[in-house]
Amino acid sequence: MKRKIKTMEEFAEVSGISRPTISKYFNDPESVRRSTRDRIEIALEAYSYRPNIFAINQNRKLTKTIGIVVPYLADPFFAEIVRLMERRCMDAGFSPMIFSAHGEQRLENDALAALQSQRPAGALIAPLGRHSDFDSVRHFTEEVPTVVFDSNVKVGEAFVGSDSFQSIPLIVDYLCRSGEPPCFLEMPPVNPNANKRRDAYTLAMERLGHDPKVIRVDGKGWDFERIGMDEGMRLISNKELPSETVLCSNDRLAIGFIAAAYQQGLRVGHGAGCALRVAGHDDHPWARFTCPPLTTVAQDYSAIVDRSVEKLFDLIENGRTQEERPEVLIECKLVLRSSA
Incomplete structure (x- = not known):
């Protein structure tokens, strides 16, 4: 034998x-x-x-491991981002390790500790944000070359993400030109992006001469579709919507809100016979398959991944070369579909 x-x-x-x-x-x-x-x-x-790859890595001064940490891997937005990052890292000869915080601070801390124990060459992380243990995240980024994406927590050597103050005005302007000015539907924010989108909405409405109308519904965690549906049912039943045009803070809330409108017998869309217009933000992978398909602003997934990975590879190869932490903001694109 x-x-x-x-x-x-x-x-x-x-x-x-x-x-x-x-x-x-x-x-x-x-x-x-x-x-x-x-x-x-x-x-x-x-x-x-x-x-034993792990044993080999422990004996190297520089491993070929790159960590990828996201708040909630079950969210198709993060799943798609991670898929693209994973492939870019593998094509460059690195071995990606993927962690999800499942929306919990404790699990984010555990993920960072487990990743650091593998002595990675670098990391790409999207922190929970306001629910993160900032000291733990900062300690990790001081020990491991790190590029932060999506959630701009002030740690790491660089940040790459979408420009909310470009994307939100883009869709607000369209909604105001094409019908009744929108109200803005949000829930208690889970990361800094939510606050930026609300602030960008308020500024955009004021610039156009309209009164901002922000509706904050109850709900916490990452079950956005359920929150959008439950709170949408309540708002519609109680006739509490201040506008027939609803701009949701993200597409997942909008998907739930469209379901609520259907349950209430209201037709969503633009034109005769439609009671509501609904729009979102992100171009979530399911946005084109809602009924009706969702009008939104699309984050450029590929550009976010490419710039994040390029920044990290440069950091791994050359070390820190700039005194200031660069922030790369990627513009979004308006996507018109039947919901608005």
């Missing part, structure tokens, strides 16, 4: 190749001569040996 190889020392013995050369191969295959590389790869196949 074929001998079971468990350690790199045993593999060196049976392959006849020195332990340092094998270690060098696993750190960087291109650093080993082609003929030696071929011998190692033939032996790997013959003995079905796979090294």
Whole structure:
């Protein structure tokens, strides 16, 4: 029977190749001569040996691991961002490790601690924001080269995210030109983006000569669709909406609100027979499949990922080269669909 190889020392013995050369191969295959590389790869196949990557990383000065931490991986927005980041990292020869905080401070702290123990080359993190343990997040970013995305908590070497003061005025202007000026539907904010979007709405309405009408509904956590539906049912039943045009703070709230309108027998859309117009923000992956499809402003997922990863790779290769923490703001695009 074929001998079971468990350690790199045993593999060196049976392959006849020195332990340092094998270690060098696993750190960087291109650093080993082609003929030696071929011998190692033939032996790997013959003995079905796979090294303990975590042990190798612990012995490196710089690992090939990149951590990705998001607040809630079940949110399709973050799932898509993580999918793109994961692929970019793998294409560059890194091994991504993905963590979700599940909307909880304790789990975010645990994720950062677990990631730091792996001595990653760098990290891409979207902090919870107002619910984060700021000291823990800051300590992590002081130890690990980090680019922050989506939620602009003042930590890390750079921030990449969408420009709310460009995107919100874009859709407010359209809604005001095409019908009744919108009210703004929000819930207690879970990260800094929510506050920025409300402030951007208020400024945009005032610039256009309209009174801002902000409605904050009850609800907490990340179950945005349920909150949008439950609170939308209440607002519609009690006739508490100050406008027939509703701009929701994010698409997930808007998806729930459209469901509430359907339950109340109200037609959502733009034109004859429609009782409400509904719009959102983000271009959530499900936004085009609501009934009717949701008018929104689209975050540029690819640009956010590309700039975040580029910033991190530069940081890993060159270290910190700027005194000021750069903030890269990506513009959004208006997406017109049937809901408004």
